[in-house]
Amino acid sequence: MDLKREFTQYFKKISHSSKVLVAVSTGVDSMTLLDLLLQLPTSVRPRIYVAYIDHQLRQESRQEREFIVEFCKQKGLPLFSAVWPLSEHPQSGVEEAARNFRYTFFQKILKQNAISELLTAHHADDQAETFLMKLIRGGELGQLCAIRQKRSFATNFWLIRPLLPFSKNLIREYAQKRQLSFFEDRTNQTNAFLRNRLRHQVVPLLKKENPRFLEHINAYTAQLAEVCIVAQQVIAKQVNQLKNVTGSYSLQGWKELTTAEQTMVLRQIISSHNYHASERQLEQAGALLLNDAKPQGWIQLQKALFLKKEYTTFTISPTQNVTVEASVFSSQLNLGEWTRLPHGAEIGLFESTAGIEAVSGEQRFYFSKRAFLPLTVRHRLPGDKLPTRVGKQKIKKIFIEKKIPLQERNKKWIVAASSGLPLWIVGVRQSDLSEQKVNDKMQYMVIFRNITEK
Numbered sequence: 001m002d003l004k005r006e007f008t009q010y011f012k013k014i015s016h017s018s019k020v021l022v023a024v025s026t027g028v029d030s031m032t033l034l035d036l037l038l039q040l041p042t043s044v045r046p047r048i049y050v051a052y053i054d055h056q057l058r059q060e061s062r063q064e065r066e067f068i069v070e071f072c073k074q075k076g077l078p079l080f081s082a083v084w085p086l087s088e089h090p091q092s093g094v095e096e097a098a099r100n101f102r103y104t105f106f107q108k109i110l111k112q113n114a115i116s117e118l119l120t121a122h123h124a125d126d127q128a129e130t131f132l133m134k135l136i137r138g139g140e141l142g143q144l145c146a147i148r149q150k151r152s153f154a155t156n157f158w159l160i161r162p163l164l165p166f167s168k169n170l171i172r173e174y175a176q177k178r179q180l181s182f183f184e185d186r187t188n189q190t191n192a193f194l195r196n197r198l199r200h201q202v203v204p205l206l207k208k209e210n211p212r213f214l215e216h217i218n219a220y221t222a223q224l225a226e227v228c229i230v231a232q233q234v235i236a237k238q239v240n241q242l243k244n245v246t247g248s249y250s251l252q253g254w255k256e257l258t259t260a261e262q263t264m265v266l267r268q269i270i271s272s273h274n275y276h277a278s279e280r281q282l283e284q285a286g287a288l289l290l291n292d293a294k295p296q297g298w299i300q301l302q303k304a305l306f307l308k309k310e311y312t313t314f315t316i317s318p319t320q321n322v323t324v325e326a327s328v329f330s331s332q333l334n335l336g337e338w339t340r341l342p343h344g345a346e347i348g349l350f351e352s353t354a355g356i357e358a359v360s361g362e363q364r365f366y367f368s369k370r371a372f373l374p375l376t377v378r379h380r381l382p383g384d385k386l387p388t389r390v391g392k393q394k395i396k397k398i399f400i401e402k403k404i405p406l407q408e409r410n411k412k413w414i415v416a417a418s419s420g421l422p423l424w425i426v427g428v429r430q431s432d433l434s435e436q437k438v439n440d441k442m443q444y445m446v447i448f449r450n451i452t453e454k
Helices: 003-014 028-038 061-075 094-112 124-137 141-145 168-177 194-209 213-242 251-255 259-271 279-290 395-401
Strands: 019-024 047-054 079-083 117-119 150-153 157-160 296-302 305-310 313-317 330-333 337-341 345-351 363-367 375-378 385-388 391-394 414-416 422-425 444-450
Touching (some): 003 028, 003 168, 019 094, 028 047, 028 168, 047 094, 061 079, 124 213, 141 213, 194 213, 213 251, 251 279, 279 296, 279 305, 363 422, 385 395, 391 395, 395 422
Parallel strands (some): 117 157
Antiparallel strands (some): 296 305, 305 313, 330 375, 337 345, 345 444, 375 414, 385 391, 414 422
């Protein structure tokens, strides 16, 4: 293969900017990329800027830095370099920290110089190694797309890999033919790292089985990326259709999806909270949502992330917030007075002939037995039962029948008689001891108002 010719054709397809920033490490891959860019026809060649990071991880780094400075000077290329301070090196996770430092620096240079494309020297062998690493470690299907030839970077920029279709052997042959100067990273020779073991032991065997192995990996990852993009668009549309204005999701709408769609929708909703659920967690979440015998419940995804089911909806929340402790608030109602309640409400006890004009949204409860006095307004207590025509019914059961979410139950106000017997669950149900308003006998009325609705 004529790498120079093939590179030119490929580059014209994926790069459309008049200026590019090339990430250079002084290794054979990035130095070959630089040379190929410099060899492009004038009509195709963009203005080339070079970015170099001295990570201070190897003794040779100073020599490499001096080399790239001299190289760019000779070629007339603008060079932007940075040194990763030793004081910022972490005790663990060095590779990830180094990567974050590099790309933060790249983004800064792109922005300052109005450059829209960042080029890196990833090649077909890198693609195969990354694919195999993802396959071995497990994870989401989309991660098998591995290295993409072109993707958005930091919102306003593009990250492009012009060498991705080409093998390491082809790159080395080109470098030797062109007599390019470059540095070898000695850490690439040790088998202490998984990537190196795949590079030295596994990939060569696969190439031997099929010389087109790298080509096939590239084709599969490209197809997979296309499928993932289409699937994400479809699932995103379904998620939006399920989402309510309150931020919860329609349980019935989710149940109407196919099994595969249900799983993908759950994965998408959860990942929007910056968490990737395991297959086991997705299985547990699906079982909870499909379990009609359990109208409410939750599963913990991570320390501060919960999936909660509440009758007709489900949500993803940073707090469990399903079991709420009962409030200790309790207040006696005095005849002829209003009592201010927490959370913007008031309640009052009056004679029915008091002539208090009704307001929109208020609720009233009438009774005539003086033995009920004094009344108390409170939240529910364990064992509370409401008198009905067929006997006393547990308030807990009433809440279940009315499909009131768990976190709302302990917020409901209860008006109780002097004996403690609940007479009225405000906004839910009155006991059968309540009466209609009449004019021929002494009656009392309890009025409940949301102050904000007055």
